[in-house]
Amino acid sequence: MALKIIASQCTSCSACEPECPNVAITEKNGTFVIDPKKCTECIGHYDVPQCAAVCPVDNTCVIDTSFPRYQPPA
């Protein structure tokens, strides 16, 4: 799994972008999006997903269940 940003709730404040350890977040046409191929749910870096922790709007950076759970390399 990866995280995704619910575009309709995103204020485009950009707070999440620099916090991502995998540079998975970028601005696209005024809102921010997570590249699911890069997102590791912050596993191996931090205890909690950074984007969700810094985002001012609750439940905006959420788990995207359409992707399989991220598997940290052994």
Next chain:
Amino acid sequence: MSASAQHQIASVPQAPNITDIMQTVAEHKGCGTSGGSGKASCGSGAGQNDLPTEIWEKVKNHPCYSEEAHHHYARMHVAVAPACNIQCNYCNRKYDCANESRPGVVSEKLTPEQAAKKVLAVASTIPQMTVLGIAGPGDPLANPEKTFKTFELIAKTAPDIKLCLSTNGLALPDHVDTIADFNVDHVTITINMVDPEIGAKIYPWVFWKHKRYTGVEAAKLLTDRQLLGLEMLTARGILCKVNSVMIPGINDKHLVEVNKAVKSRGAFLHNIMPLISAPEHGTVFGLNGQRGPSAQELKALQDSCEGEMNMMRHCRQCRADAVGLLGEDRSAEFTTDKIMAMEVNYDLETRKAYQAHVEEERVAKVAAKQQELETLAGEASDIKLLVAVATKGSGLINEHFGHAKEFQVYELSTGGAKFVGHRRVDLYCQGGYGDEDSLATVIRAINDCHAVFVAKIGGCPKSDLITAGIEPVDQYAHEFIEKSAIAWFKDYLDRVKRGEIEHVVRGDAEIRQGALISAA
């Protein structure tokens, strides 16, 4: 803490005791603060005589330090830093940072390059523009690259522009050295509490070192970082102002403690602002019905802190991207599209010439007030009252009653005229007279005043004001505010003495909610 902190500062050779110096400077803000509070009286002309020249030079053109400079110089803010690292219950970050600005207004977000161009364009058009601030939406220090890049670009082309920033303080200790390197002129920290129990009611969370903290733990972290940052800045001789948002029932009484804590750490000005809160702002406080203070509640708190320290009463909580003299907004002339198309020619000499002219005006104004004040010397009276003034700036009564977007409020006593705040009314006259509701709004906003000074006023509003017990005064049109107010007050005392009028105490007034400038 207080004594030792001040000693530490005093022992640094290049940094004279900044607290004392700034105390003196701030006393000059209205030049009328001599009445009763035990402070040195302010009778020395334009006021620079008893200050070290380099400090006076540093502050005299700064619309944020000096109420008086407010009338003559302009500041602008640019919004380059939308991210924030804490959450405040009075903020909805769809809009601007409520710390330096009002909720419910959106500023245009700019890249550092756009922001720098905008600053130069504005400074070339408005020679009074001497101060650039980076404030909300967001926290400049939660976006350090964008903030410092903007400073770097401006410092290169326009070295005469003073740089300021406002922060919630969480990240401040990490950036003090960079702030000093950029020669940042002054830093504003918003400090709403020094007690984490109270802080927990204002801040639901803070994000620090890759973790979200909540409740008392979050507030403790925030207050520790704020006070540490403040100490580090004042120890380096950087001027620090503290903003506090007055939230009735939560931190109103506590702000007296905050005042002591920040004063002892060297802050030179404390600005207590009313909470602006309405459901349509979508903030936690707006939605849960937390009210803001009334005009008299705010003034009472500012008064009770003033014995401790100089209060800043001229803050209008302007929108963060406002351009112009305070209370005026010319930002519509400087939209990103227009700026990018503009050819900017930054002319330092013209700016200097203009500023020299302004200096002459200021000296003349202070002299006029001083003369008038002498006529009050023999008077003894306990009467203290408030008057509202319609002004466009330059320290003159030069605004039409119906065009005033705000009134300046002065407290008059035999000690002189003292500026105590602003009342926003926005446009009452939007196409002629006769709009009863707007006139009622104006009266509610200045209901605690005995008189209103205007350059001009129509017959109808005049009689309505008299009915409401507020005397409209237009015989001092285009004269200096303080001089005229003192002359009127002397006459008022005479009329009371002769029994022509009876002095009655007036009621409270309302603080207008919403954005300062609806359309500019």
